[in-house]
Amino acid sequence: MDGIHEILKEIHTSPSEEDVIATIIRVEGSAYRKEGTSLLFRRDGTKVGMLSAGCLETDLYCRVPEIIEQRKTRTIVYDLKAEDDLSWGQGAGCNGVISVLLEPVDAFLREHLCKLKFHLDRGNRVTIIKKLADDYSVSDYLYIADNHDLFGKWHGGVPVFMKELISEVHKTYPKSGIIYCSELSANLYIHSFEPKPRLMVFGAGMDAVPLVKLASITGFYVIVSDWRSSLCNEEYFPNADQHIVGFPEETVKKINFTKSDSVLILTHHFQRDKELLHHLRNRELMYLGVLGSKTRTERLLGGKEIPPEINSPVGLPIMADGPEEIAVSIVAELIQRQREKRSEEVISL
Structure with missing residues (x-):
């Protein structure tokens, strides 16, 4: 994840x-x-996000007071290719050159970033176009949401070809970066911000705690649902974004499922799992998984063979043991599925 959320x-x-x-x-x-990938620097030294394994952040932070005072954007280039300790490679030998744009968050940009958050929270992808000057400072920027809402700081009218350009960018996902635009005779930085992928976890047992925490840390919007209010709450699942208390037939009606959603069933209650599987198996989802053995899942299906849209057992086959390792295997599989799905969408365009 790019850290923007x-x-x-x-x-x-x-x-x-x-x-x-x-x-x-x-x-x-x-x-x-x-x-x-973005990182927020605050004047008090607080950092939100991560750009490197620690190679760049210290130097970038030293430049923050100057950026704040001058109220101008600036791009810093770091050459990490060298393997000696006297260069930016610092002996790491990363073999890369990284350009980092520093932008002061003024009132206008803050307003637009809040609008970006508004769209992402509602499931809209938003693409940013930044027009770069010769020194790679930002002269103009424009946000374009999937619902065609445009906002930003762009001098003059927005060229018609911009939307065609955005369409081409979406076809080459996940490529972001700088391209030269002959129509504007300028370099453009383009990046698409994706909404958080949603994960619904049905079952609030103790083994769900590390799963929800890890999924949240890795960028999922996590919903926990269970009929037991004593378990399905913020005290037990502080990392969850939403808690829905109720029995399967009640809770599935409260959620507007989409084809980008992932769902895990792990109530450890055979009848509840059976009800959930009945309500969810025919929905178009990114991922539908049932915790437990293949034999148990077949029993949940009335002895029928498990169809390909149902994942059981869940998680990558890493011989996981215990709640924490199982959580790692499941979240890894969810991330893998997200990446594969996006690649398939690009190929089909």
Whole structure:
């Protein structure tokens, strides 16, 4: 994940005139993170997000006061290719050149970032276009949401070809970065922000706790549902974004499922699992998994063979043992499925 959701939350809940956003806009060779990854610097030293394994953050933070004082954007280039300790490679030998854009968050940008959060929270993908000057500072920027809402700071009218350009970018997902636009005679930085993928966890047992925590940390919007209010609450699942209390027939009606959603059934209650599987098996989902053995899942299906749209057992085959390792295997499979699905969508375009 590119870290934008945590950054937007911080800016929205705790606004400041002394914030600076650092974004990787170009990578030549290999690097720890890719184009589109962002980090928020706050004047008090707080950082939200991560750009590297620690190689760049200290130097970037030293530049924050200057960026705040001058109120101008600036791009810093780091050459991490060298393997000696006297260069930016710092002996790591990462074999990459990274360009990082630093932007002060003024009132206008903060307003637009809050609008970006509004769209992402409602499931809309938003693409940013930044027009770069010769020194790679930002002269104009424009956000375009999937629902065609446009906002930003763009001088003059928005060219018609912009939407065609966005369409081409979406076809080449996940490529983000800098391209030259002959129509504008300028370089453009382009990146698409994706809404958080949703994960519904049916079952609030203790083994769901590490699963929900790990899924949340890795960028999922997590919903926990269970009929036991004593378990399905913020005390037991502080990392969950939403808690829905009720029996299967009640809760599935409260959720608007989409083909981008992942669902896990792990109530450890045979009848409840059976009811959930009955309500969910014919829905178009990104992932539907049932915790337990293949034999148990076949029993849930009345002895029928498990269809390909139902994953059982769940998780990557890493011989996981215990709730924490099982959580790792499941979340890894969910991430893998997300990446595979996006690749398939690009190929089909």
